[in-house]
Amino acid sequence: MDVLLAMSVYVRVVEEGSMTAAAQACGMSTTMVGNHIRALEQRLGVSLLQRTTRRQRLTEFGTQYYQRCVEVLGLVDAAEQLAEQAQAEPAGRLRITAPLTFGVERLSPALADYHRQYPKVRLDVVLSNQRLDLLDNGFDIAIRLGNPDPANGVIARRLEDYTLTICAAPAYLHAHGVPQAPMDLCAHNCLAFDYPAGDDWQWVEKQWRLEGAEGEVLVPVSGSIIMNSSSGLHQAALAGMGIVMMPDPLVADDLATGRLVPLLQAYRLPRRPMNLMYASDRYRLPKIRTFVDFALDHWAKPG
Numbered sequence: 001m002d003v004l005l006a007m008s009v010y011v012r013v014v015e016e017g018s019m020t021a022a023a024q025a026c027g028m029s030t031t032m033v034g035n036h037i038r039a040l041e042q043r044l045g046v047s048l049l050q051r052t053t054r055r056q057r058l059t060e061f062g063t064q065y066y067q068r069c070v071e072v073l074g075l076v077d078a079a080e081q082l083a084e085q086a087q088a089e090p091a092g093r094l095r096i097t098a099p100l101t102f103g104v105e106r107l108s109p110a111l112a113d114y115h116r117q118y119p120k121v122r123l124d125v126v127l128s129n130q131r132l133d134l135l136d137n138g139f140d141i142a143i144r145l146g147n148p149d150p151a152n153g154v155i156a157r158r159l160e161d162y163t164l165t166i167c168a169a170p171a172y173l174h175a176h177g178v179p180q181a182p183m184d185l186c187a188h189n190c191l192a193f194d195y196p197a198g199d200d201w202q203w204v205e206k207q208w209r210l211e212g213a214e215g216e217v218l219v220p221v222s223g224s225i226i227m228n229s230s231s232g233l234h235q236a237a238l239a240g241m242g243i244v245m246m247p248d249p250l251v252a253d254d255l256a257t258g259r260l261v262p263l264l265q266a267y268r269l270p271r272r273p274m275n276l277m278y279a280s281d282r283y284r285l286p287k288i289r290t291f292v293d294f295a296l297d298h299w300a301k302p303g
């Protein structure tokens with residue numbers, strides 16, 4: 001039994017929330033993930049997870065063991081970094097976390113360029129809208145939406161803002177008309193994103209905030225769908241179900257080809273700051289230094 005591998009798989013199961021998601025992230029079958037978890041439990045003589053047909057929960061011991069696994073794997077990674085520091089060429093595992101939509105639409109395609117330049121770096125990417133802690137979860141790089149939380153030893157570099165566009169499919173606009181002013185949205189089927197509890201953008205579910213020559217306008221919106229998936233809302237909009245306010249990375253190609261039509265372009269929409277974060281004492285590692293430079297070259301905030 002490879003204990004470190006099994007621990008790594010267990011950490012991924014906890015962070016991804018299910019064995020199926022962990023299997024996809026680890027590049028192995030769900031059966032193999034289950035085998036690793038069972039082998040750990042047999043070795044320890046204690047259950048790590050409480051499983052039902054619908055969900056899994058950590059046992060009290062499983063929570064404590066997860067924290068220790070993160071610490072142990074971090075120490076192993078730190079030991080490997082000693083060798084990396086002696087190399088001029090970036091190498092080793094680079095663990096990155098980023099928001100889901102930005103990660104799928106912008107980060108993932110760009111990683112191909114980074115990997116061509118630095119083929120010895122193994123990219124371990126976790127895409128999640130949860131604010132996974134940079135240090136506690138063993139990440140080298142975190143791309144974060146919103147203003148960064150102050151943390152000792154963590155550097156935040158400003159990236160381009162995360163912007164939005166209000167848009168709809170031509171079929172919907174042909175059937176229901178084109179809104180000419182913000183308050184016209186009240187009469188339309190506006191599809192909303194379901195932000196998680198505690199998110200500072202939960203207000204977007206019921207109000208869209210636009211700013212024009214007359215100042216800020218808060219528009220009460222409602223519609224037939226509220227969904228916790230940007231990709232799902234994107235597909236609903238393409239199918240002509242209603243009007244959406246979507247992240248630009250997700251709809252840029254559709255706007256360019258006319259599959260979606262931008263609306264109320266005279267008005268400025270809310271935007272979220274985005275930051276690249278890393279531990280200051282690890283910037284000297286070639287893999288981190290090169291990725292920071294790469295990300296800033298691609299997405300640094302203008303000006």
